[in-house]
Amino acid sequence: MSTTEVLISELVELHGRTRNSLMPILQGVVQQEKYLSEDAMITVARELNISAADVFGTASFYTFLDTIPRGKNVVRVCKTISCHMKNKEAIIRALEDTLKIKVGETTHDKQFTLLTANCLGWCHKGPVMLVNDEVYPEVTPETAVEILNKYGRSK
Amino acid sequence: MSKYMVNLKINNVPLAVEEGTTILEAAKTLNFKIPTLCNHPDLTVAGNCRVCVVEVKGARLLSASCATPVSEGMEVFTNSEKVRTSRKHIVELLLSEHNSDCTKCKKNGNCELQSLALEYRVGDHTFLSVLKPKDLLPDLSSPSIVRDNSKCIRCQRCVRTCTELQGVNALCVAYKGDHQTISTFMNKPMNEVVCTNCGQCINRCPTGALTEKNSVDFVWDALYNQNKFVVVQTAPAVRIALGEELGYDPGERVTGKMVAALRKIGFNKVLDTDFTADLTILEEGFELLNRLKSVLVDQDETVKLPMMTSCSPGWIKFIEHIYPEMLGNLSTCKSPQQMFGALAKTYYAEKVNVKAQDMIVVSIMPCTAKKFECDRPEMRDSGFKDVDFVLTTRELALMIKQAGIDFRSLEPEAYDSILGESTGAGVIFGATGGVMEAALRTAYEVVTGREVPFTNLEIKPVRGMEGVKEASIKIKNVKPEFAHLEGVELNVAVAHGLSNARKVMDDVRDGKTNYHFIEVMGCPGGCLGGGGQPIPTSEEIRKKRAEAIYDEDHNMKLRKSHENPEVTALYEEFLGVPNGHKSHDLLHTHYKARIRY
Ligand code: SF4
Ligand code: SF4
Ligand code: SF4
Ligand code: FES
Ligand code: FES
Numbered sequence: 167m168s169t170t171e172v173l174i175s176e177l178v179e180l181h182g183r184t185r186n187s188l189m190p191i192l193q194g195v196v197q198q199e200k201y202l203s204e205d206a207m208i209t210v211a212r213e214l215n216i217s218a219a220d221v222f223g224t225a226s227f228y229t230f231l232d233t234i235p236r237g238k239n240v241v242r243v244c245k246t247i248s249c250h251m252k253n254k255e256a257i258i259r260a261l262e263d264t265l266k267i268k269v270g271e272t273t274h275d276k277q278f279t280l281l282t283a284n285c286l287g288w289c290h291k292g293p294v295m296l297v298n299d300e301v302y303p304e305v306t307p308e309t310a311v312e313i314l315n316k317y318g319r320s321k
Numbered sequence: 322m323s324k325y326m327v328n329l330k331i332n333n334v335p336l337a338v339e340e341g342t343t344i345l346e347a348a349k350t351l352n353f354k355i356p357t358l359c360n361h362p363d364l365t366v367a368g369n370c371r372v373c374v375v376e377v378k379g380a381r382l383l384s385a386s387c388a389t390p391v392s393e394g395m396e397v398f399t400n401s402e403k404v405r406t407s408r409k410h411i412v413e414l415l416l417s418e419h420n421s422d423c424t425k426c427k428k429n430g431n432c433e434l435q436s437l438a439l440e441y442r443v444g445d446h447t448f449l450s451v452l453k454p455k456d457l458l459p460d461l462s463s464p465s466i467v468r469d470n471s472k473c474i475r476c477q478r479c480v481r482t483c484t485e486l487q488g489v490n491a492l493c494v495a496y497k498g499d500h501q502t503i504s505t506f507m508n509k510p511m512n513e514v515v516c517t518n519c520g521q522c523i524n525r526c527p528t529g530a531l532t533e534k535n536s537v538d539f540v541w542d543a544l545y546n547q548n549k550f551v552v553v554q555t556a557p558a559v560r561i562a563l564g565e566e567l568g569y570d571p572g573e574r575v576t577g578k579m580v581a582a583l584r585k586i587g588f589n590k591v592l593d594t595d596f597t598a599d600l601t602i603l604e605e606g607f608e609l610l611n612r613l614k615s616v617l618v619d620q621d622e623t624v625k626l627p628m629m630t631s632c633s634p635g636w637i638k639f640i641e642h643i644y645p646e647m648l649g650n651l652s653t654c655k656s657p658q659q660m661f662g663a664l665a666k667t668y669y670a671e672k673v674n675v676k677a678q679d680m681i682v683v684s685i686m687p688c689t690a691k692k693f694e695c696d697r698p699e700m701r702d703s704g705f706k707d708v709d710f711v712l713t714t715r716e717l718a719l720m721i722k723q724a725g726i727d728f729r730s731l732e733p734e735a736y737d738s739i740l741g742e743s744t745g746a747g748v749i750f751g752a753t754g755g756v757m758e759a760a761l762r763t764a765y766e767v768v769t770g771r772e773v774p775f776t777n778l779e780i781k782p783v784r785g786m787e788g789v790k791e792a793s794i795k796i797k798n799v800k801p802e803f804a805h806l807e808g809v810e811l812n813v814a815v816a817h818g819l820s821n822a823r824k825v826m827d828d829v830r831d832g833k834t835n836y837h838f839i840e841v842m843g844c845p846g847g848c849l850g851g852g853g854q855p856i857p858t859s860e861e862i863r864k865k866r867a868e869a870i871y872d873e874d875h876n877m878k879l880r881k882s883h884e885n886p887e888v889t890a891l892y893e894e895f896l897g898v899p900n901g902h903k904s905h906d907l908l909h910t911h912y913k914a915r916i917r918y
Contacts, residue, residue, distance in 0.1 A: 204507060208918050216490070217515060218506040218918035223493030226504075233507070 170206050173198055178213045188214060188224060192231050200236040200279075207233070229283065237272040237279040239317045242296040245282040248289035257293050258282070260307035264314065277318065329395040344375055344386035344397055353399050356408065356437055358415075358527050359476035360387040362859040363845070364485060370476050372411050372437065376401045383407055409441045417448035419528075420457060420471035427467075428529035431856060434474060435528075451499075462510035464696050465518035465534055465689040465852075473503055473530035479522035486845055488820035489639065491516040503530075506918045515642045515917055517819065519635035519843045520689030520713075520852015533689045533853060536710045537720055543681040543709070544587045550675040551683060553588040554661045554740075555579065557595050558687040558751030558848035559714045561869035565855035565862075566718030567728045572865030574873055577733020582721050583685075584734060590673070593736045594684065595743030597657040597664070598750040598759070600891065601632060602882035604908055605654045605756075606764040607899035609838055610803075618805045625649040627814075627829060627836040630756050632656040634694035635843030635852070637912060639819050644826050645914030653909040657750065658684050658691055659700050661740070662707030663907040668895045669740055677705050684711045687751070687851030690843065699910045713853025742887040745778075745874030752870045753817035753847035754783035754790060757840040761794065761813070762881045768796060768803045778880055784871070786846060786860060788821035789814060791836075813838045818845040 177194040181187035211218040225231040272279040288294040291303035325340040359370035368388030378396035459469035495504035560576040615624040666677040695708035749755030782792040846863035
């Protein structure tokens with residue numbers, strides 16, 4: 167069994183095999199692997215006895231259930247109106263320059279993926295950046311870059 | 322239990338309907354037509370297209386009539402100014418995302434979106450087109466199904482069809498908002514996914530987003546080629562549905578006219594798949610008897626029961642993907658179409674003195690999966706591609722129109738001989754339960770020497786539209802060679818539509834059944850509801866087609882497969898005995914497990 171298969175069988179053990187377990191299982195996979203690989207979706211489908219297309223349809227509906235490979239750390243900058251007005255553009259530019267990638271891309275060493283996100287519910291403290299599950303409110307271009315260092319950015 | 326009645330008014334006409342009725346259904350009883358797109362009588366309610374909106378007095382917003390149940394005292398207007406304006410805008414919005422090149426579209430003339438646009442005289446560009454060029458490339462990968470997302474209005478009828486009726490779920494709704502699209506797993510090409518090629522989604526797609534892979538031009542080319550001897554076979558369910566494409570009501574039998582039309586089109590010989598349906602019964606019937614003996618007498622554990630029929634290629638691909646561990650239960654018999662092809666290019670070619678390489682075999686099928694089946698690498702036992710081209714009932718109608726034939730005025734003609742003779746048992750293959758009934762008519766008589774104990778040979782328990790049907794026949798007073806079957810209660814089941822097949826398969830897998838023989842047809846209603854049949858479809862239409870099939874059987878001189886004289890001659894002159902060596906070479910096949918996504 168591959169590591170993904172082991173992970174999924176543990177998640178199935180934990181959450182059960184009904185259709186209702188689909189979301190927590192997918193979230194569990196993304197937490198560990200950062201994205202849902204084809205193999206992961208096929209394995210989940212087999213375990214729950216549903217079609218892989220059904221799994222893909224569900225996953226693709228949710229922005230946070232990625233179906234393309236992501237780096238070890240996923241950085242998301244809120245792009246919605248309040249953060250936009252607080253100059254989220256500058257944050258994105260600083261991150262792009264530092265990581266040498268564009269939004270949507272992953273660094274060569276697979277350490278970081280840079281994405282945008284819709285409102286994260288921290289509008290009063292924009293601009294907001296999210297790294298994996300950690301929220302960072304009121305970031306500046308400088309603090310945003312510093313935060314990356316916490317996640318092991320090699321300078 | 323009598324249901325609670327609800328009083329309401331539609332367009333000022335009072336009426337009372339049962340509680341739970343939708344406004345759409347209520348309006349229908351008064352013959353007020355409300356347009357629909359996402360709604361389909363075979364499917365659950367989706368309520369996503371909104372063209373069925375109506376005005377309900379006192380309500381702030383318009384209501385989707387397909388998804389709104391009636392309530393006491395409701396006053397509904399189906400055609401007010403507000404309703405008409407909204408509907409027109411809805412259609413215009415749909416068209417703003419639509420690749421409206423009707424003249425080049427295969428659904429031109431039979432498209433629900435097109436008719437609505439026509440009805441509402443949608444013309445000027447009220448909304449800017451937001452069609453994305455990347456959507457303009459259709460998926461042509463499947464030998465059966467063409468998917469063109471630029472024609473898709475995301476009504477999701479196909480997704481519901483594939484899920485609810487077929488239990489396959491090859492299609493899904495992916496992404497959301499303006500990115501929403503109908504997709505396969507990871508948007509893979511159709512020929513790589515779990516799609517069974519059944520074509521049920523085509524039958525329910527209101528637009529040209531799902532159509533069959535068209536082979537008409539290949540067939541014309543073959544017909545124009547002077548060096549080719551082109552024979553055509555017609556499946557049982559074509560003759561009772563073709564008329565619908567040519568202006569007849571559902572349930573009209575047009576067998577003789579169809580034969581005449583095929584001759585006019587220029588086929589060298591017009592032959593009948595019903596002939597090989599009869600042959601299938603002998604091969605499959607004897608296979609069943611052999612399996613029963615192996616299991617009951619020899620206790621051979623490699624031989625699997627229940628045996629399952631194998632004439633529906635959609636069902637075959639389904640089991641290959643989803644129940645690969647049960648492939649041993651499938652009969653090894655090829656489908657009648659493929660038995661025909663294998664015999665046409667061997668036995669028949671010799672009879673008519675034509676070289677197999679000069680012969681082209683065309684099939685007219687109610688089915689899109691047959692296009693996939695004839696391409697399978699296993700289907701070349703004659704040394705050539707046994708069946709060259711498959712046309713659906715719809716494609717045949719197109720050829721008849723292209724040929725300028727006035728179908729109504731044709732005098733009925735008879736099939737050519739040989740490979741044209743058939744019995745009523747062959748005809749009923751076209752309806753769910755038909756193979757079972759035909760098999761029992763023969764097997765019972767082989768074993769006991771007497772006819773099946775049903776009035777007029779009509780085995781009613783296996784007929785009709787119930788999803789899963791069961792029957793038992795007690796075998797008594799057998800011939801000496803079948804002593805091991807004396808007193809055996811033969812248990813059979815019939816399923817149609819792959820969701821029903823799934824139920825049966827799960828029960829068999831879990832050891833909950835005691836069936837010996839199971840008939841499965843991939844499509845709801847059997848082949849008469851096949852993915853290549855005229856559009857629209859509904860249970861009402863399928864019932865009419867079924868009646869026509871049983872009438873056809875009733876009117877045949879011969880009604881048992883083993884009485885088909887051409888089949889008898891085939892065994893005497895060529896095959897030897899059912900399940901013999903030659904049969905195994907030409908008429909039987911094997912299956913392969915496929916991955917499931
Ligand atoms: S799907 Fe219908 S409306 Fe669209 S191009 Fe085809 S015929 Fe025209
Ligand atoms: S492919 Fe056809 S049935 Fe499916 S959503 Fe699109 S328009 Fe509707
Ligand atoms: S052809 Fe049948 S199996 Fe394939 S997508 Fe359509 S409904 Fe599903
Ligand atoms: S707009 Fe950025 S958190 Fe709400
Ligand atoms: S038909 Fe009622 S919402 Fe589509």
